[in-house]
Amino acid sequence: MGIGMSQKEMKRRKTSFGDKIFTVCNVLFMIAFVVITLYPVLNTLAISLNDGTDALRGGIYLFPRKFTMKNYITVLEKDNLVTGAYITVARTVVGTVFSLVTNAVLAYIVSRKRFLFKQQLSLFWVVTMYVNGGMIPTFLLFKGLHLTNSFWVYVIPGMISAFNMLVIRTYMNGIPDSLEESAQLDGAGYMTIFWKIISPLCKPVYATVALFVAVGQWNSWFDAMLYNRMSSEYTTLQYELMKLLSSVTNQGNSAEAMKNAAGTVTPTSVRAAATILTMLPIVCLYPFLQRYFVTGLTIGGVKE
Amino acid sequence: MASMAKRKQKIKEPKIEITWKEIKRQKVLLIWSAAIVLYGIIFYYLPLGGWIMAFQNYRPKDGLFHSQFVGLAKFQQLFSDATFLRVIRNTLSMGVINLVVTFVMAIVFAILLNEIKSNGGKKVVQTISYLPHFLSWIIVTGILHDALSGTGIVNELLLKFGILDQPLNFFAHPKYFWPIVAFANVWKETGWNAIIYLSAITAIDPSLYEAASMDGAGRWSKIRYVTLPGIKPTIIILLLMNVGNVLNAGFEIQYLLGNGLVQSVSQTIDIYVLKWGISQNDFAIGTAAGIFKSLVSIVLIVIANMIAKRSGEERLF
């Protein structure tokens, strides 16, 4: 043992100079990266806290020039916001659970080495990533299935996504077959192996996919507009915010639209406030997911 | 490094014959996949019936079933239009540039982040890095426009360091447009895209790093011989998927950053469809362009997948 230690130390000394340079460069790179990526967020925050008319002049960087909470109040006073928030939370939770389970099951199936139609089933889903029937046929289909004017249009249609499935499958492919084989010898069926053996090892990738799905659900508004425009009980937070933004927006292309839009809050500042408000919940929840894919799990032990 | 060899081995497929015994054995898997295929047919393949629109003079009043058939006229119209050929060029160029830079940046960022020793620092940097993903393009392009304007920070720095002697109007020159778009993509999505790689890195057996240290590997060699091979399957899969997406170079960012002076390089297929299709009440043009994009994508991923198969790498199907 003692000899081993000293050998290691020698090697460390040899490489430490290069390592130090690497560390310094890496830290510098990360600082630069953080500065560049944090700037737009802080800028948005500053604009959201700045008087709208004043913000029109531009020149706001990291701090508000004329502080106000008015933009946030405008957003929070929007009618239907509570219903929207409730539906959005519901679709995020329900949608993520449904999507994660189905994608994981599918990924599990196509990652089984013995599965007969592995290649065909994978191809079947890969193709779905690159084809699209278009807005009108899709609308007609959902209408035919009675998915329009209902909550389930948020959950059912996009449930399985080839992208997420493939991400999980890749991860599962990395899990040694020996685990499955020994469980099979113990008489475990495919579903038992999925729940008891594979899934616990897939926590990092599940967390990743859950994050993707949840953020997608959280930010989604187009489906609410397209399929539930007339059913305000199924409105979503983001759709309500979009409506607010497009009502104060400058994009109206006529005198009438501009007259409608004129007001003390301006699109830029309201948009900033809405953006910060929708970011907050995700930023708060993020650490709970993050520990799965940043800190890392010591699954090495069970691997071999 | 021993485990790497093992991984290669794993990818070699066992040949399984379709027999009753095997079918019975896989009953559960087959039932599940049948249900999933049914779902896929309904939600992904059935709407493709709408592709019929591309061969029609689609009028909303006649719907999909009664519109007049025009054969390949819409495709002819597209491919005889010099503007369409130009937007294909633009889309493809921006698609490839974006693919390369965003892809490489995400991997580099994930690996370097993994090299940060302090767990707290790692978490903070990672959290900040993905935040721009939540900003809409209109906000990001607004900030970018500010930064690159005549009085913006970029011109200020370039003037200060004597690289320029008068402010440069970046958005007036077609040659800067594609790099600006690429930068904006990297800026907004690098942290977000890196999440997948970070989660793949967590699956790497820590003992491999220990073993590498024992062998006297420095940080570079550990990255090269442990981290990179560990996430290679993920890299390959994402690369394959993204290759199919090169024609989806976007709409919003080009629309928001573009102007008359650079429109010859800024317009993408999606912008073209909006302008010459939907805005002209011609839905068929959009569908025809969509079919074209789909075909190109599928051809590209089939080729890419074949290459991956030949080199014995992870593949899509």
Add this chain to the structure above:
Amino acid sequence: MKAKKLAALLLTAAVAAGTLAGCGGDSTQADSNDVAGVEGTGGDSAGSNGEMKHFTAFFAVPGSEINDDNEIMLKIGELTGAICKETWLTGQTAQEAVGTLIAGGEYPDFIDGGDGAAQLYEAGALIPLDDYIDQYPNIKEYLTEEEWDKLRQDDGHIYWIQQFGNIYGEEKATTHNDEAFWIQTRVLEWAGYPEVHTMDQYFDLIESYQEANPTMEDGMENIPYTILCDDWRYFCLENAPQFLDGYPNDGSVIVDPDTLKVIDYNTTPTAKRYFQKLNEEYQKGIVDPESFTQTYDEYIAKLSTGRVLGMIDQWWDFAYNVNDALKQQGLDKQGCNYVPLPITIEEGIKNQWHNSGGVLNVSSGLAITTSCEDVEGALAFVDALLGQEVHDLRYWGIEGVDYEVDENGEFYKTEEMRMNASDTAYKASHMCSYSYFPNYSGTSRDNINAMSPQFQPKEFYDALSEDVQKCFEAYGAETYVDMLGTSEAPGAWYPMYSFSSNMTTATEGGMAWAKMDEIKHEYLPKVVMASDFESAWEEYMGVYEGCNPQAFLDEMQEELDRRMEAAEKYK
């Protein structure tokens, strides 16, 4: 559709309640004096609670959605017996939204298809209104026979009612809402309020001011002249030649009123002179070098700092944002507000930047769809909205809350009321203008007030900044319109843009029109920035001719002839 079910349920409940209570509603109706139009609808639209009709409306334009318990909406509901839930375009184009609706075959009760209106008509989604119009006095009164005829589609029926540009009684012209060469009052004041009539004089004035005053009071450099060129807003660059030649805003062509021939304003000698002038000014550094790359937001930001001395734009495109910002910073005291100037290419041409009278844009309007189960009720609602009391509620608000009435019967607002009126949240919870239903500008039926506050002379003067008042005084003007002078609409064809805006690439002329637009977007900035104007102009003209503009002009001429022929019988 849940909303429909709900409406149906409420309707059933209402019928039941009505049977039980006899004609309970009538008394309410008698109380509300002067709800003109409600008479036409019979007892079913009277407003005791529970009998409320619920309509839905979709407008294929961006707009502000109001709260479900909006106060004035409910009050109008009490008066008319109906409320309407409005939804607006969000994140789609009008064509996409309308296309999806048609595919689904279900519509709201009311619709304005905007750019997709023609599709709705083609798809048979709209109810012909001609047989109904006579039954509703306010609707009937809304347009003249000639105007109603202009709204007829090729099958001879009327499907929509254009909501805007309708002037009741005497016109209250205050603001020039349209396009002009604008200039800051400080420039005019500095030069001693000279008469500025031509483009050359305009730029000479800006140049000499800039030479004498290169910066603002706080040291920021002035931007002498900027051009907004962002997306569809590039009209600020491209369409001035029609005005410079003394023609009004026909939008896409000039119409010679004597020969009744269309003229392409893009290729006139005036167009060349105008762009050459811009080119010269660009080379001199007078034209903002960021003109052609700035976004709308950046343009508004520049104007809001007060640095920009002059530009071409339409009032509504900048003033609602910029004026507030200037005022907030006290820049109106420095003379940074904008006034319009009567500019033409040469002296002695009568300018037509401002036209009096309304403009009937026949290309779209409010329509009732085949999904509406109560067409008569819906029309009764529209009719009631045009009654004076309801119209005042829509545009002025509630007396004592949103406006006061002085001893002469004149409406006015306090400062607080004005603040409220521009507050987004207040508007959503309180104000309900039903802005895409037919409405009037001009004078109220009481012959005292304006139909809406922005045209009320007193309201207008009170809101004017001192620098603008001083400037008006110097030119002997009282309003923005006086700065320009006014002229009648030029003829029965006016405006031609109501035709060109509905053109599609399905016709040769429409294709040419779309291509011309594309080319102008790219080449006009190049022409202005070129170091050699002549060759750049020649190149532009070459490419422009390649778009086959003649095909476009031919179709415009055909439409012009058709319109003139249709107008013949009203001569």
